[in-house]
Amino acid sequence: MFIANRFSVEDLPDLPHVRQLRAGFPWLTFAPDLELEFRQMHLDENLHHIRMNLSLAVVITLAFSAVEAMVLGPGLNRIPSMIHLLVMIPTILVALAATFSQSRQRAYPPIAMAAGVLLGVSVVAIELIASLAGISLLFPCLLLTVIFTYFMGGLIFYHALAANVFVALVYIVAGSSVQLPTHEFGYDAITVVAANIFCASVVYMHEKTARMRFLEAALLREMVARDGLTGIQNRRMFDQHIQRSWQQGVREKKRVAVLLVDIDCFKNYNDRYGHQAGDECLRAVAVSLSQCARRPMDFVARYGGEEFAVVLFEASREYVAEVLTRIQRSIAELNIPHEASIVAGRLTVSIGAAYVQPGENRTHDGLVQLADEALYSAKEQGRNRVVVMETEYQTLRTGRFDLSRGRRIG
Numbered sequence: 001m002f003i004a005n006r007f008s009v010e011d012l013p014d015l016p017h018v019r020q021l022r023a024g025f026p027w028l029t030f031a032p033d034l035e036l037e038f039r040q041m042h043l044d045e046n047l048h049h050i051r052m053n054l055s056l057a058v059v060i061t062l063a064f065s066a067v068e069a070m071v072l073g074p075g076l077n078r079i080p081s082m083i084h085l086l087v088m089i090p091t092i093l094v095a096l097a098a099t100f101s102q103s104r105q106r107a108y109p110p111i112a113m114a115a116g117v118l119l120g121v122s123v124v125a126i127e128l129i130a131s132l133a134g135i136s137l138l139f140p141c142l143l144l145t146v147i148f149t150y151f152m153g154g155l156i157f158y159h160a161l162a163a164n165v166f167v168a169l170v171y172i173v174a175g176s177s178v179q180l181p182t183h184e185f186g187y188d189a190i191t192v193v194a195a196n197i198f199c200a201s202v203v204y205m206h207e208k209t210a211r212m213r214f215l216e217a218a219l220l221r222e223m224v225a226r227d228g229l230t231g232i233q234n235r236r237m238f239d240q241h242i243q244r245s246w247q248q249g250v251r252e253k254k255r256v257a258v259l260l261v262d263i264d265c266f267k268n269y270n271d272r273y274g275h276q277a278g279d280e281c282l283r284a285v286a287v288s289l290s291q292c293a294r295r296p297m298d299f300v301a302r303y304g305g306e307e308f309a310v311v312l313f314e315a316s317r318e319y320v321a322e323v324l325t326r327i328q329r330s331i332a333e334l335n336i337p338h339e340a341s342i343v344a345g346r347l348t349v350s351i352g353a354a355y356v357q358p359g360e361n362r363t364h365d366g367l368v369q370l371a372d373e374a375l376y377s378a379k380e381q382g383r384n385r386v387v388v389m390e391t392e393y394q395t396l397r398t399g400r401f402d403l404s405r406g407r408r409i410g
Contacts, residue, residue, distance in 0.1 A: 015222055016033065016034055017218045017222065019031070020215055021215055028157050028158065028204065028207055028211065038211060040105050042156065043108060043154060047154075050099055050153065053148075053153065054092055058093065061088050062084075065084040068126070068138065071138075072133070076135075080126040084122075087122050088118075088119055091118045094111060095108070095111055095153070098112070108154075109159060113155060113159045116153060116160065116163035117163045119149070120146070120149065120167030123141050123167075124174060126138060127139060127142055127171075131180050131181075136184060139191075145167070146164050146196060146199060149163050150164065150199040151199070157204050161203075164200075165196065168192050168196055171192055172192075227286075227301070227302040229283065230283050230285075232290055232300050232301055232308075233299065233300065233302070235301065235302065238299070238309050241311060242258065242368065243364055245297075245313045246358045246364035246367065249313065254313060254358075256312070256314075256356065257310075257315045257356075258310070258354050258370075258371040259309065259311075259352070259371065260303065260352045260371045261289060261307065261309070261327060262306060262308075262349060262350050263285060263347065263349055264349060264383040265340060266281075266306035268340035268342075269341070272340035273340075281336055282302075282306065285308065285331065285334070285347075285349070286302065288327070288330040288334060289308055291330065297312075297313040298310070299313075320353060324388075328386070331347060332348075342383075343384045344384060348383065349384070350379050350384060350385060351385075352371050352374030352378050352386075352387055353386065353388040354388075354390070355388060356393045366393065370396055373389065374388060374389040377389075
């Protein structure tokens with residue numbers, strides 16, 4: 001396990017993937033949100049191979065149908081031929097069509113599981129028909145169906161296991177009911193059970209490894225996306241998020257707000273209390289900001305140095321005002337001494353907010369620039385205050401800082 005070999009899981013940040021690593025997954029199940037994410041990833045990664053395997057299954061089924069016609073003869077092959085052409089082939093084609101559906105993440109798993117059951121029962125029926133006529137050459141087809149359901153259909157472990165156990169029970173019960181030759185049927189039944197045990201063991205270990213890699217990859221992505229000092233999202237992720245939010249705002253005609261939060265006189269704080277205290281201060285502010293923007297679409301990142309960014313998608317003016325009030329209150333409640341500040345004896349922040357409706361003829365760069373100008377205006381007015389700009393966006397020239405509203409800080 002890569003993560004376990006390099007780090008102690010207990011030392012990692014409290015993230016969903018870390019919590020799952022700590023808890024383990026001996027029963028091959030995650031917490032609901034992670035389970036859904038894993039199954040979506042599992043299907044997406046295997047989609048090309050699943051389509052190829054299902055297409056191959058159609059060809060193989062047709063080939064076996066032709067061979068069985070010769071083995072069984074015209075009289076005995078009538079029902080098996082109908083099963084092949086009217087049940088098995090359509091079943092595989094329905095599963096194949098489901099892989100091309102827009103809703104395949106939801107539709108394909110149950111369809112594939114049902115297909116595994118239907119194919120297995122169909123093969124059992126053909127096998128029993130042949131055995132009652134004294135022909136025992138078709139039993140390998142049942143084993144091939146077991147293997148296909150476990151390995152080729154893209155099913156997760158429990159779905160594949162459930163389908164094959166059901167088929168095995170049908171074979172054992174039906175075979176016992178029609179009184180097939182005892183010694184031969186007993187041997188075949190044991191073979192089916194053994195094949196299930198072998199295949200299930202392999203699929204279990206394979207999926208366990210896949211789940212571990214999924215958790216580790218997600219954790220590594222999360223760690224790369226986070227600021228090493230504060231643990232919140234970093235500037236790179238902010239740039240990606242604001243671009244996505246802007247594009248979504250254009251499509252859905254939703255307003256977007258960007259809040260730039262700057263710690264007042266932070267250089268003086270470092271000079272007075274030292275860089276280690278400065279790091280603790282940044283962590284405390286980051287936690288406070290994360291608690292102030294709590295909706296699923298709210299986003300908090302470290303923008304750079306002592307500056308943080310908050311993105312509020314589909315936010316009303318009332319909600320933006322509420323978040324701004326929360327931030328000011330939460331920073332005050334931290335009650336961090338700052339005797340070197342020219343504003344107050346406690347830590348304070350200045351906030352510049354931009355609140356706009358994204359337009360197709362504009363870019364997200366202008367939104368960030370407007371928030372930057374609002375932040376400078378807040379500092380020009382004495383710091384420890386909030387400035388919100390909205391209508392100013394109409395006259396904003398992206399890439400050119402407006403001196404009537406401010407200049408770049410830095």
